[in-house]
Amino acid sequence: MKRQVLSLIVILVVLSIFTVPQAAFPAPYYEGKVIKMIVGFTPGGGYDRMTRLLAKHLPKHIPGKPTILVENMEGASSIIASNHLYNIAKPDGLTIGTFNRALPFAQVIKLEGVKFDITKFAWIGSSAVEGTVFTLRSELPYKTVEDLRTAKTPINMGCSGAGTLDYQFSLLAKEFLGLNMKMIIYVSSNECMLAVERKEADGRSGSYSSLRPFIDRGLVRPIFRGRVPEKGIEHLPVNEDLTTDKMGKTILSMFSSADMIGRPYVAPPGTPPEVLKILKEAFAKTAADPEAKKDAQKNKMEIDYIPGEEIMKVVQNVLNQPPDVIKEFSKYVKF
Known part of the structure; x- marks a missing residue:
């Protein structure tokens, strides 16, 4: 009799282990959220x-x-x-x-x-990690930084706001690479690219991932890039190497930190x-x-x-x- 009772207890213990209510295990934190x-x-x-x-x-x-x-x-x-x-x-x-x-x-x-x-x-x-690239409409005659330095009329660079990377990258290029260029601000990067399509703007700087579709279909041509390379633009000249200004090199290098972010x-x-x-x-x-x-x-x-x-x-x-x-x-x- 004692052996039967002991066996029953063992069975009940084993069953209890495998029949713990689901609520005893906490649900994942994000479940239902x-x-x-x-x-x-x-x-x-x-x-x-x-x-x-x-x-x-x-x-x-x-x-x-x-x-x-x-x-x-x-x-x-x-x-x-x-x-x-x-x-x-x-x-x-x-x-x-x-x-x-x-x-x-x-x-x-x-x-x-x-x-x-x-x-x-x-x-x-x-x-x-994002590489930044400077691009111009493909039908324009400018193919090098020297072409942009000696342009007879200013290049109209579109950008999506004074604090955006496309604005700052182009502005620093104007200052330290000596490009003949002026900035035109649009409400968004989409509006900026529409302006390039309509030939209101001559080009735009920005992340390669954003501009790659426009480069691939021939709308714009990449001219130079920031320090961080990406497959497809690694052959382009780097902005830091295109200036002889010592402080300019330091500032351009510091600015490239954003691409690493x-x-x-x-x-x-x-x-x-x-x-x-x-x-x-x-x-x-x-x-x-x-x-x-x-x-x-x-x-x-x-x-x-x-x-x-x-x-x-x-x-x-x-x-x-x-x-x-x-x-x-x-x-x-x-x-």
């Missing part, structure tokens, strides 16, 4: 296209498979979006965002309206480390996902993952420049 990805620019540009690509592929790499929505919060070269992420969005991992990769410059020159410390965001990382993604300060870890792992897995890579290539983009810690090294290098360099840099970098 919605993540909002904020883009500091208008729809259709490079930041927007990359974010929508990520929003499509990230959920399957996040435990709980949350829904991801994209919200465009354009304005002030994405400073509005950055201020929102820093001061308003809750640090719960349900709001993340991307902004102008040149924003560390806004902080270093102490720009009015900046209400964030770039180093205190919860850095997820970057989805790509690439397509940054952050969460609000104070985001729990365990939640940030989930997001970092999801970004890394998405960048290695064959379907995501195929989707990126179809849209003439490259997707990668650069950890937040690596991006922070670049940011700190910008912020720690000597006062004389920052003073000179401030003369040329406008927002």
Whole structure:
């Protein structure tokens, strides 16, 4: 009898192990939740296209498979979006965002309206290193920097705002490479490229991933690039090598830091480390996902993952420049 009772107890214990109520195991943090990805620019540009690509592929790499929505919060070269992420969005991992990769410059020159410390965001990382390229309409006769220096009439370079990378890259080229050029500002990169199509603007600078479709179909011709190379533009001359001005070389090199930051993604300060870890792992897995890579290539983009810690090294290098360099840099970098 005792043996039968003991056997029954053993059976009940074994059954209890395999019939633990599902509620005893906590559900994944993101199960049933919605993540909002904020883009500091208008729809259709490079930041927007990359974010929508990520929003499509990230959920399957996040435990709980949350829904991801994209919200465009354009304005002030994405400073509005950055201020929102820093001061308003809750640090719960349900709001993340991307902004102008040149924003560390806004902080270093102490720009009015900046209400964030770039180093205190919860850095997820970057989805790509971005090379910057200067392009002109293909039918124009200018093929070299020397052609642009000796142009009889100023080149009309389109750009999407005083604080954007396309504006700043062209402005620095004008200043330190001696190009005969004037800037024309449009409300967005899409409007700028429409102006190039209509021949209102002669060209535009910008990330290679954004301009590659226009280069591939022959609308524009690349002339030179920034320090960060990308496959397809690595043969182009580098802006730093095209000036003999020592401070100019330093400033152009410092400006290239933005390309190493690439397509940054952050969460609000104070985001729990365990939640940030989930997001970092999801970004890394998405960048290695064959379907995501195929989707990126179809849209003439490259997707990668650069950890937040690596991006922070670049940011700190910008912020720690000597006062004389920052003073000179401030003369040329406008927002």
